[in-house]
Amino acid sequence: MNARRTRAADPVVGADLTGQVAVVTGAGGGMGRVVVDELARAGAHVVAVARDAPRTERLLRETVGAHAGLEVVQADLSLRQGVVDAAAAIGRRHAQVHLLVNNAGAHFPDRRLTPDGVERHVAVDYLAGFGLTHLLQENLVAAAARVVHVASDTLNDTRQVKVVGRARPPRLDPAHLADLTLLNPADGFVAFEAYARAKLLTVTSGYHVARLLRPHGVTVNSVHPGIVATGIIDDVVPPALRPLGPLIRRALLTPRDGAAAALRLATDPALAGVTGRYYHRERVATTPDVSHDAAVQQRLHDVSARWFDR
Numbered sequence: 290m291n292a293r294r295t296r297a298a299d300p301v302v303g304a305d306l307t308g309q310v311a312v313v314t315g316a317g318g319g320m321g322r323v324v325v326d327e328l329a330r331a332g333a334h335v336v337a338v339a340r341d342a343p344r345t346e347r348l349l350r351e352t353v354g355a356h357a358g359l360e361v362v363q364a365d366l367s368l369r370q371g372v373v374d375a376a377a378a379i380g381r382r383h384a385q386v387h388l389l390v391n392n393a394g395a396h397f398p399d400r401r402l403t404p405d406g407v408e409r410h411v412a413v414d415y416l417a418g419f420g421l422t423h424l425l426q427e428n429l430v431a432a433a434a435r436v437v438h439v440a441s442d443t444l445n446d447t448r449q450v451k452v453v454g455r456a457r458p459p460r461l462d463p464a465h466l467a468d469l470t471l472l473n474p475a476d477g478f479v480a481f482e483a484y485a486r487a488k489l490l491t492v493t494s495g496y497h498v499a500r501l502l503r504p505h506g507v508t509v510n511s512v513h514p515g516i517v518a519t520g521i522i523d524d525v526v527p528p529a530l531r532p533l534g535p536l537i538r539r540a541l542l543t544p545r546d547g548a549a550a551a552l553r554l555a556t557d558p559a560l561a562g563v564t565g566r567y568y569h570r571e572r573v574a575t576t577p578d579v580s581h582d583a584a585v586q587q588r589l590h591d592v593s594a595r596w597f598d599r
């Protein structure tokens with residue numbers, strides 16, 4: 290594993306973020322907590338978006354301290370209304386949003402729909418990040434912001450054991466872009482592929498939004514953080530390997546090392562103006578051809594924007 294280990298005492302963020310507003314989703318989770326902590330330590334006012342606001346505030350205050358610029362916005366981002374309400378609450382309080390780290394994500398063992406009728410991976414691993422970026426567009430433009438989507442390299446390869454054979458990216462049927470409720474259908478559903486497809490949607494739409502917002506000085510990039518010992522790993526590990534859980538975790542990156550990749554994209558002065566890229570941790574990486582198809586990007590953007598604009 291090509292991982293740069295960080296020492297807990299060293300700040301990951303080199304820039305001074307005083308006066309900047311940073312929005313972080315999945316703020317109470319493994320990597321999200323570190324992202325909030327490091328951005329607050331660098332002086333940012335952090336808006337932490339989480340499902341359980343009191344618990345998250347308690348957890349975050351333990352590390353960022355009582356006086357750091359921190360507010361917690363409660364939101365279930367699997368719901369369209371949850372995304373809309375969170376964006377409205379943030380937008381009302383902050384005319385400028387300088388950093389948006391769309392970090393919330395989940396892997397589900399089976400296929401279930403949200404009350405809105407979309408498959409859950411589509412909702413959490415794609416629509417949440419798209420929606421916040423879309424609905425906060427004015428606030429992002431006002432700050433010439435950086436947007437970072439935390440994706441996953443499963444979008445390049447859905448094999449969980451990569452010993453033999455070739456990479457197997459998730460398939461994306463352009464016909465399913467007619468309606469968000471068609472994505473990740475029941476027919477042939479495989480949970481890990483559904484997760485990977487939702488991340489592929491995130492990167493595909495990210496390329497498009499990067500082009501749209503480039504003239505306004507807003508950058509949009511996606512990143513695979515590495516394989517990191519967080520809660521999501523317990524959901525992703527195949528059942529046969531679960532007894533080895535503690536051993537597997539020890540071989541993985543720490544949340545702090547994983548978070549460093551998104552933090553770098555969000556704050557490194559050397560990356561100012563860099564947009565429309567996908568990073569495998571610190572290196573620019575390729576994504577499946579379909580993600581670069583301009584017609585696919587446009588259709589995905591149209592159907593997703595309609596979802597939030599109605």
Ligand SMILES: NC(=O)c1ccc[n+]([C@@H]2O[C@H](COP(=O)([O-])OP(=O)(O)OC[C@H]3O[C@@H](n4cnc5c(N)ncnc54)[C@H](OP(=O)(O)O)[C@@H]3O)[C@@H](O)[C@H]2O)c1
Binds near residue numbers: 316
């Ligand atoms: N760990 C890895 O190896 C790995 C690899 C590639 C990509 N990633 C991506 O990295 C990101 C961070 O994940 P993590 O590894 O830190 O895992 P994690 O500890 O499970 O954190 C995931 C976060 O997403 C939040 N979330 C899930 N569903 C949500 C919903 N409906 N509404 C609002 N928030 C929701 C969780 O909130 P709660 O605290 O309320 O559950 C949690 O804070 C995810 O996007 C994940 O897909 C992780």
